[in-house]
Amino acid sequence: MSINGLSRRALLQSIAFGSALSVASSIPGISFSASGGKLTVRFNRDMDSLDPGYYVGGHPDNDVNWCCMPALVHYDYVDGMAVWAKSPFVDRVEVVSPTRIEFKLKSGLMWSNGYGELTSEDVAFSYDRMAQSEWKGDYVAYDRTEIADKYSGALILKQAFAPFMTQTLSSGTGVIISKKATEAVGGKFTNDVPATCGPYVMEWKQGQYVRMTRNPEWTGTKPQYDEIYCPIVTEDSAAALAYEAGELDVAQISSDTYARYLKQVPADSKLTVAGALQYMWLGMNIDNPKMKDIRVRQAIQHAVDVSAINQGAYSGTAELSSGIVCPGLVGKRNQTGYSYDPAKAKALLDEAGVSGLSLTLRTLNNQERILASTIIQANLAAIGIAVEIMPLDSGPFWEMGQESKGDTWKDMEIWLMRYGSGPDPYGAFQWFVRDQVGIWNWERWSSDEFEKLYVELVAVSEAEERHKIAIRMQEIMEETGAYVFLTHEPEVFVHRDNISPRFAPSGETMLSYFKA
Amino acid sequence: MLHMIPGDPVSIALGPRATPEIQAAYAAKMHLDKPLIYQFLIFMGNVLQGDLGADVFSDRSVTTTMAEQLPFTVTLAVSAIGWAALVGIPLGCLSALKPNTWLDRFTGVLSVGTIAIPSFLVSIWAILLFSVTLRWMPVIGAGESGNILDQVHHLILPAFAVGLGWVGYLARMVRASMLEVMGENYIRSARAFGLRSRTIIFRYALKVAILPTITLIGIGFGSLLSGAVFAEIIFSRPGIGKLIYDMVLSRNFPVIQGAVLVTVGLYVFVTLIADLVVSWLDPRVRDSL
Numbered sequence: 001m002s003i004n005g006l007s008r009r010a011l012l013q014s015i016a017f018g019s020a021l022s023v024a025s026s027i028p029g030i031s032f033s034a035s036g037g038k039l040t041v042r043f044n045r046d047m048d049s050l051d052p053g054y055y056v057g058g059h060p061d062n063d064v065n066w067c068c069m070p071a072l073v074h075y076d077y078v079d080g081m082a083v084w085a086k087s088p089f090v091d092r093v094e095v096v097s098p099t100r101i102e103f104k105l106k107s108g109l110m111w112s113n114g115y116g117e118l119t120s121e122d123v124a125f126s127y128d129r130m131a132q133s134e135w136k137g138d139y140v141a142y143d144r145t146e147i148a149d150k151y152s153g154a155l156i157l158k159q160a161f162a163p164f165m166t167q168t169l170s171s172g173t174g175v176i177i178s179k180k181a182t183e184a185v186g187g188k189f190t191n192d193v194p195a196t197c198g199p200y201v202m203e204w205k206q207g208q209y210v211r212m213t214r215n216p217e218w219t220g221t222k223p224q225y226d227e228i229y230c231p232i233v234t235e236d237s238a239a240a241l242a243y244e245a246g247e248l249d250v251a252q253i254s255s256d257t258y259a260r261y262l263k264q265v266p267a268d269s270k271l272t273v274a275g276a277l278q279y280m281w282l283g284m285n286i287d288n289p290k291m292k293d294i295r296v297r298q299a300i301q302h303a304v305d306v307s308a309i310n311q312g313a314y315s316g317t318a319e320l321s322s323g324i325v326c327p328g329l330v331g332k333r334n335q336t337g338y339s340y341d342p343a344k345a346k347a348l349l350d351e352a353g354v355s356g357l358s359l360t361l362r363t364l365n366n367q368e369r370i371l372a373s374t375i376i377q378a379n380l381a382a383i384g385i386a387v388e389i390m391p392l393d394s395g396p397f398w399e400m401g402q403e404s405k406g407d408t409w410k411d412m413e414i415w416l417m418r419y420g421s422g423p424d425p426y427g428a429f430q431w432f433v434r435d436q437v438g439i440w441n442w443e444r445w446s447s448d449e450f451e452k453l454y455v456e457l458v459a460v461s462e463a464e465e466r467h468k469i470a471i472r473m474q475e476i477m478e479e480t481g482a483y484v485f486l487t488h489e490p491e492v493f494v495h496r497d498n499i500s501p502r503f504a505p506s507g508e509t510m511l512s513y514f515k516a
Numbered sequence: 517m518l519h520m521i522p523g524d525p526v527s528i529a530l531g532p533r534a535t536p537e538i539q540a541a542y543a544a545k546m547h548l549d550k551p552l553i554y555q556f557l558i559f560m561g562n563v564l565q566g567d568l569g570a571d572v573f574s575d576r577s578v579t580t581t582m583a584e585q586l587p588f589t590v591t592l593a594v595s596a597i598g599w600a601a602l603v604g605i606p607l608g609c610l611s612a613l614k615p616n617t618w619l620d621r622f623t624g625v626l627s628v629g630t631i632a633i634p635s636f637l638v639s640i641w642a643i644l645l646f647s648v649t650l651r652w653m654p655v656i657g658a659g660e661s662g663n664i665l666d667q668v669h670h671l672i673l674p675a676f677a678v679g680l681g682w683v684g685y686l687a688r689m690v691r692a693s694m695l696e697v698m699g700e701n702y703i704r705s706a707r708a709f710g711l712r713s714r715t716i717i718f719r720y721a722l723k724v725a726i727l728p729t730i731t732l733i734g735i736g737f738g739s740l741l742s743g744a745v746f747a748e749i750i751f752s753r754p755g756i757g758k759l760i761y762d763m764v765l766s767r768n769f770p771v772i773q774g775a776v777l778v779t780v781g782l783y784v785f786v787t788l789i790a791d792l793v794v795s796w797l798d799p800r801v802r803d804s805l
Contacts, residue, residue, distance in 0.1 A: 205661075206576065207581075208754045234762065242647075245648045
């Protein structure tokens with residue numbers, strides 16, 4: 001017997017399945033996530049502040065702002081390279097000259113709480129304010145915004161600044177805020193955002209979760225998910241367990257978990273590397289008497305087995321580094337001028353007439369760094385250098401090379417260091433210019449050629465030319481002998497295989513672009 | 517104490533790349549540019565006016581944050597101690613009433629075992645078994661606000677993990693007290709008068725033997741207020757312990773000071789309640805007050 005082609009058995013099975021589904025859905029803890037309705041995403045930490053002018057920056061503040069606040073441009077990818085692309089808030093963004101960026105906002109995009117429409121006046125207010133804010137360093141080249149009409153205008157730069165689109169406007173500091181709403185709350189806010197405008201509206205419970213639901217006033221392209229629920233899970237292993245228990249759809253994972261998942265990915269899951277904008281190196285203080293002779297520094301470059309560090313400390317999950325420009329960026333170097341060669345290292349030490357050298361290796365006291373330090377200790381012992389490892393808490397570690405914090409910099413010999421970069425090579429090089437000696441350039445070298453190239457890198461916008469400049473700058477760094485480039489640690493996410501995610505190159509989620 | 521932790525709190529809070537302007541603004545906001553005694557006096561002056569200060573990053577009132585977080589920790593501590601008492605006290609009684617039998621020895625091994633296993637290990641094993649393998653229990657969070665059933669569901673594993681060690685403590689304490697009390701003259705007299713065993717145990721022996729246990733429960737509850745931190749981190753539950761842990765990492769001094777003050781106050785309050793209950797139950801203590 002059949003009803004309109006549906007057999008009795010099939011009908012009963014459908015009813016039974018539907019009933020089971022509805023009963024199961026009502027049981028707490030059992031949810032059918034990533035089905036187009038609700039997406040559950042781990043946030044590693046709580047929000048600090050959503051005000052782009054006065055926030056701490058990074059995850060999860062950017063993740064939330066990109067869902068709930070306007071911007072002219074967002075990150076996108078072309079052939080694996082991070083690029084800027086116009087956001088859903090604009091009809092047009094165009095770099096018409098190295099110092100002029102024109103834009104036209106979409107009409108009818110409304111701020112919440114009755115603050116009216118998103119206008120070019122909000123754009124001008126936001127970026128003028130950024131140029132005066134705690135993040136004014138990102139706006140060093142910004143001059144003003146010319147308002148053409150209610151929706152159109154142009155950003156005017158004082159000088160050509162190639163990173164402006166990818167480093168400044170695409171990142172969290174490019175977020176636009178409502179002029180009227182911000183002025184109404186006294187010019188600053190934190191997590192009680194006075195007016196939002198975006199595909200989602202946000203609810204926040206401190207220390208617990210951020211929940212984003214569709215903005216009923218949003219007239220732009222509809223995002224995939226009705227609700228994005230982001231529990232704050234600070235502990236990496238707890239996040240991995242929660243993912244395996246089915247409570248999370250997307251979670252950033254640690255290198256340990258990444259190595260485990262590479263052997264066996266959890267069922268119905270995929271791993272996505274969002275970026276690897278970290279660069280780690282072994283640094284040497286060229287002003288320290290023990291490290292003055294470049295042949296000693298070059299000996300250390302040849303003595304350190306970088307592959308062994310990657311295997312031992314990062315389970316082989318990091319990308320080996322050849323410079324400070326990270327994978328996926330213009331200027332990424334693929335090879336160093338030195339290689340692991342203990343015999344050559346020993347010969348260089350002999351040539352320098354150095355024997356019985358003992359050095360102190362300073363490092364942050366986390367598991368990976370200690371493992372890496374131990375391997376370096378063994379590598380250098382093989383060429384006759386005795387290394388004592390000095391693990392440090394983050395406080396003393398981050399101030400040891402700064403002249404303003406005391407005289408520790410004078411005693412520094414070698415250390416393990418890792419910096420994060422933006423999606424433009426400028427973000428990495430800015431810490432090694434002459435002005436940074438004794439601040440963040442702890443190796444304490446400087447070079448006229450490097451300074452000149454740095455100015456060119458910032459001004460030139462042509463990718464091929466910038467690539468050549470960045471390569472040469474890294475060669476100069478290597479030639480000082482003060483660096484053994486080690487690894488680029490990846491930002492890795494595990495997610496259900498029916499989800500197509502998008503991430504910023506710095507590892508934040510761009511949740512309104514997630515697709516099922 | 518916080519100021520004695522190595523490292524510049526501004527660098528730690530803001531990260532290594534914060535500009536000097538951001539660092540200066542942060543230091544001024546936290547009064548770190550003032551002498552330590554001045555900072556302390558500012559804090560105490562504000563406390564006396566009922567103001568615990570504001571979160572350095574979010575500007576939220578610390579009092580509001582405490583009001584949000586405290587119920588989660590109190591609920592967890594009450595649940596953990598509650599189930600531990602429900603299991604531990606009868607176990608201790610049974611053990612004392614049947615000394616040197618297999619039941620007593622089994623209870624002894626069980627008690628020492630539960631005391632010896634750290635609660636973070638219990639948490640992880642419980643998650644692996646009940647959440648990852650069987651998928652009966654949720655791993656993270658405290659449940660949907662307003663959904664009591666969901667909140668209870670999220671409470672079961674953390675309460676189990678935190679309370680397990682206290683089962684052993686309470687069982688050993690009750691056993692020792694009961695053995696002592698059962699040897700007292702008035703219990704022998706009661707037996708000589710022909711009272712039923714049940715009456716002797718529940719009406720006369722347990723009433724006295726339970727007194728040190730009440731004090732222990734008071735101390736246990738107090739220590740769980742801050743000791744639940746492992747469970748709160750592993751289960752990603754909100755609560756005072758996790759809050760203090762997170763804020764110490766980010767050197768958010770106002771929140772740490774507020775949380776520590778509230779925890780200490782609550783500890784004193786709970787200990788006082790335990791002492792009052794003991795004095796209410798024990799006329800000897802009451803008369804000595």
